[in-house]
Amino acid sequence: MNDPSPMLEPAQAVIAARSEQQAMDWSLVLSSQGIGSTIQRSEEGGWRIEVDPPDYLPAMAAIRLYRRENRRFRWRQPLPWSGWFFHWGVLGWGLALVLFFALPAWQGIDLRPAGCVDNAAMSRGEWWRPFTSVTLHGDAGHLAANLGLGGILLGLAMARYGYGIGLLAAYAAGVLGGWAGWLIYPETHRSVGASGMVMGALGLLMVSELWRGQRTPVRWGAPAILAGVMLFALTGTNPTSDFVAHGGGFFAGALLGLPLSRAPAPPRQGRWLDIAALGLLVGVVMAAWIRAAGLSLPG
Secondary structure, three states: OOOOEEEEEOOEEEEEEOOHHHHHHHHHHHHHOOOOOEEEEOOOOOEEEEEOHHHHHHHHHHHHHHHHHOOOOOOEEEOOOOOOEEEOOHHHHHHHHHHHHHHHHHOOOOOHHHHOEEHHHHHOOOOOHHHHHOOOOOOHHHHHHHHHHHHHHHHHHHHHHOHHHHHHHHHHHHHHHHHHHHHHOOOOOEEOOOHHHHHHHHHHHHOOOOOOOOOOHHHHHHHHHHHHHHHHHHHOOOOOOOHHHHHHHHHHHHHHHHHHOOOOOOOOOOHHHHHHHHHHHHHHHHHHHHHHOOOOOOO
16 A cells, blocks of 8 residues: 655645545545545546645544554454444453353353342442443343444444443443433332443444534534434333433433543544553453452452
């Protein structure tokens, strides 16, 4: 793959590309960073990407970083024609849920009594239950449903916000959905599942484009908000499901996404932020399960 080469013109900055596919790939990269671009065929028969002059240096930096990361397999991949990216690291989340479901069942252990959202137990001070219930499922069908929709939504959220930050934010939204159930439902209420986390990812995605236009956030954000609300109505309002946990996770995800959407999108943000966020997520889950198992934390 050749290096992008600049050609400066009075009213625009131009980045030359080797092929139409390369120009399209680079344009998707620029779009993910909020940089507007136009693909045109040059008079010489090649392809070029036109950007506003103030965006030229950021555009070149984004393309060079994309090329450097593209020399090896990238977990974060562009989705053709959509302008969105997908992070295949979501497979790790799916594997973790499968292990939480399969390994205890294989050993004949039921983790749900200790880890489910149990309003009566939470009223007695068992704070960890919303943190642990996100990792549990009632049966294989429940797990498969969350893996299917959650794999798509979380993969998109992880690509937009960073794999660690997106996953932690969605998990936090799911936990807040569990707490919402404790506040609203009677003490007999019990529930498990990652549905609140999945709806949290939907909320994160709903507001992810709000500030992309910078000067006209409503123009960019209104269609995404409408689509997010409609998708929530289709997937999160099943009468047989935990509506409060779904709704709480969805709105918590949207609220968490408002400040996060102002931050630079990957790959501009520092990788250490994602590593720290992922470490925090693993630590919180481990601490909650240690407490659920009746063990004391060190120190």
